[in-house]
Amino acid sequence: MTAALKVSADLRLRVALSAPDSLRRQALSKVLNDAGHIVVDMEDSADVVLADGDCDPSEKRPTVKLGDRDWVASGSLPRNASVDQIDAALRAVAVGLIVRSPVAKETGFIPLDESDSPELLTPREIDVLGAIMDGLTNKLIARQLDISLHTVKFHVESVFRKLGVRTRAEAVAKALESIQFKVIKF
Amino acid sequence: MVDRANNLAQFSSALIERSAAANSAIAAIRLSENRHITGTLWRPDVVITSEQSLPERDEFELVIASGSTIKAKPAGRDPGTNITVLKLEQPSAAGTVVSAGGQVGALAIAFGADANGHATARLGVVNAVGPEWYSSHGGRIERKVLLDIDLARSEEGGPVFDAAGGFLGMSTFAPRRQVLVIPAATLERVVPVLLKQGRIAYGWLGVALRPVAVPEALAKTAGQSSGLMVMSLTEGGPAVDAGIVAGDIILSVDGASTRRFRNITARLGADSIGRKIDLQLIRGGAVTSRQVTITERPSS
Numbered sequence: 186m187t188a189a190l191k192v193s194a195d196l197r198l199r200v201a202l203s204a205p206d207s208l209r210r211q212a213l214s215k216v217l218n219d220a221g222h223i224v225v226d227m228e229d230s231a232d233v234v235l236a237d238g239d240c241d242p243s244e245k246r247p248t249v250k251l252g253d254r255d256w257v258a259s260g261s262l263p264r265n266a267s268v269d270q271i272d273a274a275l276r277a278v279a280v281g282l283i284v285r286s287p288v289a290k291e292t293g294f295i296p297l298d299e300s301d302s303p304e305l306l307t308p309r310e311i312d313v314l315g316a317i318m319d320g321l322t323n324k325l326i327a328r329q330l331d332i333s334l335h336t337v338k339f340h341v342e343s344v345f346r347k348l349g350v351r352t353r354a355e356a357v358a359k360a361l362e363s364i365q366f367k368v369i370k371f
Numbered sequence: 372m373v374d375r376a377n378n379l380a381q382f383s384s385a386l387i388e389r390s391a392a393a394n395s396a397i398a399a400i401r402l403s404e405n406r407h408i409t410g411t412l413w414r415p416d417v418v419i420t421s422e423q424s425l426p427e428r429d430e431f432e433l434v435i436a437s438g439s440t441i442k443a444k445p446a447g448r449d450p451g452t453n454i455t456v457l458k459l460e461q462p463s464a465a466g467t468v469v470s471a472g473g474q475v476g477a478l479a480i481a482f483g484a485d486a487n488g489h490a491t492a493r494l495g496v497v498n499a500v501g502p503e504w505y506s507s508h509g510g511r512i513e514r515k516v517l518l519d520i521d522l523a524r525s526e527e528g529g530p531v532f533d534a535a536g537g538f539l540g541m542s543t544f545a546p547r548r549q550v551l552v553i554p555a556a557t558l559e560r561v562v563p564v565l566l567k568q569g570r571i572a573y574g575w576l577g578v579a580l581r582p583v584a585v586p587e588a589l590a591k592t593a594g595q596s597s598g599l600m601v602m603s604l605t606e607g608g609p610a611v612d613a614g615i616v617a618g619d620i621i622l623s624v625d626g627a628s629t630r631r632f633r634n635i636t637a638r639l640g641a642d643s644i645g646r647k648i649d650l651q652l653i654r655g656g657a658v659t660s661r662q663v664t665i666t667e668r669p670s671s
Contacts, residue, residue, distance in 0.1 A: 206602065245545040293549070293551075294453045294545055296504055296505065296506060297504075297505045297506060306583060306584060307584045307586045311600075312452065312666075331615070367582075368579045369580050370578070371580060371635050371639060
């Protein structure tokens with residue numbers, strides 16, 4: 186049972202990741218890998234589940250849910266939780282604790298977000314950001330998207346400027362926290 | 372000379388009187404041994420409360436001021452307007468209320484229930500009002516009414532009155548624990564539908580969209596600098612049937628720019644089901660349009 190696990194900063198967890206949106210999935214995978222965890226599919230055996238948005242209510246494993254409030258999940262964080270909060274929450278629920286965010290920015294009855302922002306990325310820039318999250322170098326991004334290295338550099342620069350970041354790691358963290366990558370269903 | 376001390380005493384007496392009367396307008400909804408939220412008696416056999424704070428359960432125990440405990444079953448929930456309706460097993464003695472609108476600066480008294488079903492009171496003013504707005508769940512709220520009042524968690528869902536005793540609506544928490552009123556006009560529209568149908572129907576397109584910047588080369592043709600890119604489509608949904616594909620950038624809905632989500636949400640109310648709407652979009656570097664027939668949003 187999970188209670189046998191010990192809380193430790195170097196604990197490697199098997200994390201089953203449920204993230205329907207590909208960009209969020211890429212970002213969360215990167216964050217989990219960087220924190221030393223192993224990302225597995227929902228069907229695989231795992232210590233904890235990280236669910237971005239809706240999760241299966243019959244899920245029995247300790248679960249950290251990002252987004253809307255949840256009465257069932259052992260961990261409930263706002264959708265724009267920081268990288269450190271996500272890591273800490275996963276480690277806590279893995280040893281049987283319950284995690285709730287006191288400052289939960291998204292709790293309360295909230296108005297519709299508005300999309301209008303000068304910082305929006307173009308579809309191409311989103312492709313490039315996704316490739317950055319996959320850990321690809323500029324050269325590999327150029328090959329994957331079938332564009333020149335020069336064009337890749339141009340897009341990367343534009344992504345960094347729009348997100349207000351200077352490194353690839355910052356870009357990933359920012360993308361997770363930013364409201365502009367929210368997918369709205371109609 | 373005006374007797375100021377006496378004015379103050381009169382003011383206080385009036386508040387005491389109101390608070391006593393509020394006992395017949397509220398109920399404590401038990402969530403656990405030591406936790407509850409407040410319900411507002413809508414009719415002798417109907418209590419309304421805040422949807423976001425009520426767990427999903429088949430039955431609740433309500434405590435009213437007389438001390439009696441009444442069982443109640445959820446009759447309908449609408450996350451869109453944050454309203455849940457509970458049907459009581461036996462009617463209680465609810466007072467009658469007259470709705471009021473509320474103006475900035477007007478006195479507002481928000482009542483909650485303590486664990487024994489007795490009224491708790493909070494006094495403040497209407498902090499801000501605004502026109503109709505849409506919640507993140509797509510519900511339309513007739514007016515924006517914010518209070519400068521702090522509420523305990525257990526007091527959410529109670530009634531808010533003005534100085535004349537007019538019913539402004541039901542209290543709920545907005546982000547950062549700001550207290551918001553779900554106005555009487557919204558309650559009057561939504562509660563009867565929830566009692567009858569258990570839910571509020573919303574229009575649906577079956578698309579997941581993400582805001583994107585329109586690539587510079589296309590911004591001029593598109594006439595706008597941002598749009599909503601189709602990330603995924605629900606199989607068998609209206610958008611798929613209309614030939615929308617992933618990667619399309621939707622610019623407008625019936626001529627209204629998608630720069631504002633509310634322009635879409637506003638067109639997906641219950642009355643939209645079965646109607647056609649025109650989507651203007653960018654596909655393959657050109658602006659084109661498609662017509663989608665709105666269907667009802669599936670419940671899950």
